Amino acid sequence: MAKSKVTIGQVFKTIIWPRKKLLFIGLILIFISRAAGLVPPWATKPFLDDILVKKELDKLPMLLTFLAAAILVQAVTSFLLTKLLSVEAQHLISVLRSRVQKHLLRLPIRFFDNQKSGALVSRVMNDVEGVRNLVGTGLVQLIGGILTAVISIGFLININPLMTLFVLLPMSIFGVITMKAFSVIRPVFRERGKITAEVTGRLTETLNGVRVIKGFNAEPQEIKVFEEGVEKLFQNVKKSLTSTSLVTSSGTFLVGLASVGIMGLSGHFNLSAGDFLQFTMFMVFMIAPIVQMSNIGSQLTEAFAGLDRTEELMNMPVEDDSTVRTINIGTINGELVYNNVSFAYEEGKNVLNDVSFTAHAGTVTALVGTSGSGKTTIAGLAASFLNPASGTITVDGVDMTKISLNSYRSQLGVVLQDDFLFEGTIRENILFPRPSSTNEELLRAVKAAYVDEFTDRFENGLDTVIGERGVKLSGGQRQRIAIARAILANPRVLILDEATSNLDTESESFIQESLKSLMHGRTTFVIAHRLSTIRQADQILVVESGQIVERGRHQDLIEKKGRYFELYTYQARI
Numbered sequence: 001m002a003k004s005k006v007t008i009g010q011v012f013k014t015i016i017w018p019r020k021k022l023l024f025i026g027l028i029l030i031f032i033s034r035a036a037g038l039v040p041p042w043a044t045k046p047f048l049d050d051i052l053v054k055k056e057l058d059k060l061p062m063l064l065t066f067l068a069a070a071i072l073v074q075a076v077t078s079f080l081l082t083k084l085l086s087v088e089a090q091h092l093i094s095v096l097r098s099r100v101q102k103h104l105l106r107l108p109i110r111f112f113d114n115q116k117s118g119a120l121v122s123r124v125m126n127d128v129e130g131v132r133n134l135v136g137t138g139l140v141q142l143i144g145g146i147l148t149a150v151i152s153i154g155f156l157i158n159i160n161p162l163m164t165l166f167v168l169l170p171m172s173i174f175g176v177i178t179m180k181a182f183s184v185i186r187p188v189f190r191e192r193g194k195i196t197a198e199v200t201g202r203l204t205e206t207l208n209g210v211r212v213i214k215g216f217n218a219e220p221q222e223i224k225v226f227e228e229g230v231e232k233l234f235q236n237v238k239k240s241l242t243s244t245s246l247v248t249s250s251g252t253f254l255v256g257l258a259s260v261g262i263m264g265l266s267g268h269f270n271l272s273a274g275d276f277l278q279f280t281m282f283m284v285f286m287i288a289p290i291v292q293m294s295n296i297g298s299q300l301t302e303a304f305a306g307l308d309r310t311e312e313l314m315n316m317p318v319e320d321d322s323t324v325r326t327i328n329i330g331t332i333n334g335e336l337v338y339n340n341v342s343f344a345y346e347e348g349k350n351v352l353n354d355v356s357f358t359a360h361a362g363t364v365t366a367l368v369g370t371s372g373s374g375k376t377t378i379a380g381l382a383a384s385f386l387n388p389a390s391g392t393i394t395v396d397g398v399d400m401t402k403i404s405l406n407s408y409r410s411q412l413g414v415v416l417q418d419d420f421l422f423e424g425t426i427r428e429n430i431l432f433p434r435p436s437s438t439n440e441e442l443l444r445a446v447k448a449a450y451v452d453e454f455t456d457r458f459e460n461g462l463d464t465v466i467g468e469r470g471v472k473l474s475g476g477q478r479q480r481i482a483i484a485r486a487i488l489a490n491p492r493v494l495i496l497d498e499a500t501s502n503l504d505t506e507s508e509s510f511i512q513e514s515l516k517s518l519m520h521g522r523t524t525f526v527i528a529h530r531l532s533t534i535r536q537a538d539q540i541l542v543v544e545s546g547q548i549v550e551r552g553r554h555q556d557l558i559e560k561k562g563r564y565f566e567l568y569t570y571q572a573r574i
């Protein structure tokens with residue numbers, strides 16, 4: 001993936017500027033809140049000098065009322081600030097997550113071949129979290145902090161300019177240290193997101209593959225890999241902790257240093273007790289936001305690092321590029337023609353060579369051949385998951401690479417090995433590609449795929465929950481649900497990867513029947529393992545090392561006594 005670096009300008013334009021109204025209100029609120037916050041340090045002088053020393057007690061009620069009001073204003077404004085900005089920040093996070101997920105789903109299948117799904121989950125969910133600090137209170141606090149610091153400096157100069165200079169000097173040193181630290185931290189944060197994604201990805205895989213891991217007694221290996229992952233994460237956090245703690249400690253140290261100096265100087269300048277206390281208070285009010293800013297700075301750095309990673313993903317080209325795929329194909333007949341199609345997953349290593357054939361509308365093309373010969377790739381091309389490296393594939397005479405994927409795939413159906421069923425009811429699993437289907441349509445599909453044969457025996461019928469929290473289905477039952485789903489979708493072109501697993505004879509005959517209803521009248525590409533399917537196919541393509549070495553119908557190929565005959569005679573299953 002190409003590295004992206006998000007600039008402040010981009011963030012300002014896309015994230016901050018569209019929320020200018022809200023942030024403006026936020027700024028007003030922070031201004032009020034900070035101004036109110038400065039009342040207590042200011043009040044120390046009249047309290048000490050006038051009321052305690054000069055005993056002007058009549059001033060006390062006024063001062064106390066003023067103080068109480070300021071504290072109340074501060075409380076109310078901070079509450080409003082949090083409510084307004086934190087909510088907006090969370091809203092932005094959900095908007096961004098949706099946007100990233102949407103983009104992710106528009107990326108080509110090839111992208112997913114090379115990614116861990118757990119890592120992608122982490123990118124969608126975690127990487128955008130940081131913007132909370134941009135829109136939320138982080139940014140506003142940063143500005144509020146600067147504001148408080150500036151006003152405090154004004155007060156400080158008013159009390160004693162030379163002493164102020166004495167405070168500002170260590171603070172400038174602190175500023176330089178902070179800036180330096182953040183330039184070190186940003187790449188560390190950026191790396192952290194990557195490591196988190198890796199570790200999460202591996203953990204997800206471990207949990208998904210727990211049967212294989214236990215079956216091979218490979219737990220120690222997985223434990224080791226995970227330990228290494230979390231150690232890497234720890235090292236990363238340690239690195240950033242060192243930098244941030246350097247910032248905080250140097251802050252404390254320099255503040256201490258300034259305080260000692262101030263004590264000495266106030267003796268030298270013969271300050272009144274009130275002036276001394278007021279000076280110290282304002283100094284704290286100037287320094288506190290600067291130290292706090294260093295925290296906010298690390299939050300903002302984290303936000304930028306997350307946005308960098310998000311941007312990387314968002315910059316990846318989507319598969320359905322409307323400037324290239326301009327043709328909206330409308331309802332198709334479903335004639336697919338492969339003209340001298342070659343394909344390579346990796347540059348220079350062709351897995352298909354000069355494949356040419358015609359799949360007439362409504363016919364069944366069976367792809368047979370040994371494992372790795374290229375059957376899945378031929379089917380993947382028909383599904384437009386892949387694009388030919390050379391040659392063309394046409395759908396009803398139109399070049400497939402020019403057709404809008406949306407218009408083509410809405411007429412496509414796929415039934416794959418280990419078909420994807422998610423947690424939910426059987427009904428939801430069948431309905432998911434066509435949620436608006438009527439109940440009659442659903443029941444027709446259920447019948448045609450013999451799903452009712454087993455759901456009738458369940459207490460909740462089609463509303464039985466399957467998956468981790470529900471019933472476990474047999475392989476044959478899962479396949480029938482996948483077939484019902486495809487029947488309901490009513491595609492013109494169908495890609496079928498027959499399961500290789502042996503089923504009991506009863507399930508087998510149900511599946512054969514349901515496949516027959518599914519394939520009927522649709523242009524079907526089937527990676528065939530069942531003899532019954534192959535026998536019924538309108539054409540059989542025998543694929544070997546990425547080429548079609550034989551083609552024809554079952555009987556003709558048997559009589560030819562060539563490669564198909566060999567496969568058929570020497571292997572129990574093709």
Ligand code: ADP
Nearest residue numbers: 113345346351370371372373374375376377378
């Ligand atoms: P079949 O379906 O006949 O078993 P495939 O079409 O899956 O064969 O694979 C054809 C060749 O392409 C094999 O050599 C396989 O290793 C290679 N291949 C398949 N998928 C990928 C991929 N995503 N990346 C790289 N090579 C692949």
